[in-house]
Amino acid sequence: MAVSHKALFVDENAQFSVVERNGPYPLDDGEVLIETIFSGVNPADIKHTTHLGIKNTVLGYDICGRIIKTKDHSKFKVGDIVAGYTPSGVGRDRKYGSHQDYTVAPESMLFNVPDNLPQKDAACLTVxxxxxxxxxxxxxxxxxxxxxxxxxxxxxxxxxxxxxxxxxxxxxxxxxxxxxxxxxxxxxxxxxxxxxxxxxxxxxxxxxxxxxxxxxxxxxxxxxxxxxxxxxxxxxxxxxxxxxxxxxxxxxxxxxxxxxxxxxxxxxxxxATPHQDFVIQPPGVPHVITVPGRPESLEKAWTALLWAAENYGRSFRLPPVEVFNGSAEEALEELHKVANGSRGFGKLAIPHPIK
Ligand SMILES: NC(=O)c1ccc[n+]([C@@H]2O[C@H](COP(=O)([O-])OP(=O)(O)OC[C@H]3O[C@@H](n4cnc5c(N)ncnc54)[C@H](OP(=O)(O)O)[C@@H]3O)[C@@H](O)[C@H]2O)c1
The missing domain is CATH 3.40.50.720 (NAD(P)-binding Rossmann-like Domain)
Structure with missing residues (x-):
């Protein structure tokens, strides 16, 4: 399996760049390896570094892709088309960034994409x-x-x-x-x-x-x-x-x-992840802060997400989703525009492999 791939990255000095990553990434229990089809852009991709101190990681949370590896007893199988998002917080593993061609995600943060939900929209839905x-x-x-x-x-x-x-x-x-x-x-x-x-x-x-x-x-x-x-x-x-x-x-x-x-x-x-503790370190704060998760909040929010996916195009839709066309460096510029609000109405999906 070819595993050298481009990724949108932020280093420990909060400098953003395009890097080459080598895999394959190891899977922990309950995780799957995804070949990214589209990654979805959010203001958080940049703001989590600049406002919350999450650094030294591959950028991006939202994803739609094809499962290429599972652990034993997975609820998914190789070949499944899934969407969802990946964990956040200070110390975030690089394998979780969705703006790369191969991404790891906990299967609890993924769902099977129904036929009525276009893949580019699926990639922008979860956050x-x-x-x-x-x-x-x-x-x-x-x-x-x-x-x-x-x-x-x-x-x-x-x-x-x-x-x-x-x-x-x-x-x-x-x-x-x-x-x-x-x-x-x-x-x-x-x-x-x-x-x-x-x-x-x-x-x-x-x-x-x-x-x-x-x-x-x-x-x-x-x-x-x-x-x-x-x-x-x-x-x-x-x-x-x-x-x-x-x-x-x-x-x-x-x-x-x-x-x-x-x-x-x-x-x-x-x-977006109400059930998980969120570890952050805003600039100027000398220690990390843990925002406690509310585990009881997952059920209703996830039920609503699945309802949105099942009813997508009928009772629920995102703002228009544009498919990005350009190089990885240009994609990084678009992430900054989304974060500073200058891109305006609509969502952006980056197709993979990134050029
Ligand atoms: N807490 C979380 O977990 C979480 C998760 C996701 C997002 N967020 C945050 O939520 C915010 C929105 O994110 P998003 O991705 O939904 O944004 P977005 O889609 O990029 O929002 C763009 C829209 O914002 C509207 N807008 C801009 N300035 C406005 C103002 N002063 N008053 C009213 N509307 C204004 C514009 O509406 P018009 O076209 O009508 O002008 C524009 O179309 C960001 O700050 C993001 O960081 C937080």
Whole structure:
């Protein structure tokens, strides 16, 4: 098996480059070796180094590929087309980076790709879908799509607001809220996206860059009642949901979330791997910090991910997924653009082998 391959890499000095890797990577129990077909790009590919101190590793989490080796008693077999993501944290093994032609993943973080889910979309699905699912089904505790007919509690009513519903996390959160049967769902996005967000289940749309956005939301909730759930799905600065004007639209016991760490105890943070401890060392912090996992959170989020995969193209979709065409060095430039927000709407899948 040819195992020398290109990889998008970050060294221990946080310098990003394209390197040549040699394999094959050894497998631990419960792991599989994947020949990468597409790797999906996320802001975290770069931001986990620059913001959280995860270095000396191959970049990338999201993947779709073909299994080429398993351990004994695997639930997968050689030849299976799978998608999913790989572990993160300080000390992350290089074998887990998805932006390389051969990648190792724990089989518990993978699923078989159904026929209705295109491989390029499968490669971009897991990180953002799991993050949205953690917000909507674990922390907001809305009913899963399959259980939406069950009686809801009083706290499961009241307006839900998604700030930045055309971010990939926001797009998924909107569809999960709609599939859960929640009403009303208020969103902010650029005006050009409002029609498509209404088709996905938004009931009220606001332009986040309008100087009257908080006033407009305030007027809408006069008839709807105060906002019960709000998620900042972008991580914009300053925190749009911490503004004084926005506080007037909130219910007293509103649940507030942001997809990035906020220095404000009112805000919880949904994560893509809610069940796993997350070891980080932000720049300037002299020691590692362990963010404890919530093992009980896996079941609902994973159920929602599988529902999204099974219903993909019908009741659930990602923003448009573009297939990257260019060299490994150019792919690295695109990762930086995704991380600094200059690439805008949509997902990017890198085909393998990387050129
Ligand atoms: N906690 C976790 O585990 C986790 C997991 C995944 C992502 N994240 C974080 O979540 C954030 C979003 O990631 P993503 O991949 O979903 O992003 P993305 O798809 O790259 O988001 C792009 C979209 O953001 C929207 N946007 C930009 N600035 C905005 C603003 N000020 N207000 C409202 N919308 C704005 C734009 O919407 P328009 O087109 O409407 O202008 C744009 O289309 C990032 O900060 C990422 O690091 C965290």
């Amino acid at each position: 953002v879908t799991m993050t949205a699912a953690d917000a909507i089904f674990n922390i907001f505790d809305l009913p899963l799509p399959s259980r939406k007919s069950e009686k809801t509690t009083e706290t499961q009513t009241g307006p839900l607001l998604i700030w930045g519903a055309s971010s990939s996390v926001g797009f998924c959160a909107l569809q999960f809220a709609a599939a859960s049967g929640h009403y009303p769902v208020l969103v902010t996005a650029s005006p050009g996206r409002h029609d498509s967000l209404i088709k996905l289940g938004a009931t009220h749309c606001f332009d986040y860059s309008s100087p009257t956005v908080y006033q407009d939301i305030g007027e809408a909730i006069e008839s709807l009642g105060p906002i019960q759930y709000a998620i900042d799905a972008v991580g914009a600065e300053p925190n749009p949901l911490a503004s004084e004007e926005f506080q007037r639209s909130l219910s007293k016991n509103a649940k507030l979330l942001s997809v990035i760490v906020r220095n404000d105890k009112k805000f919880g943070m949904p994560v």
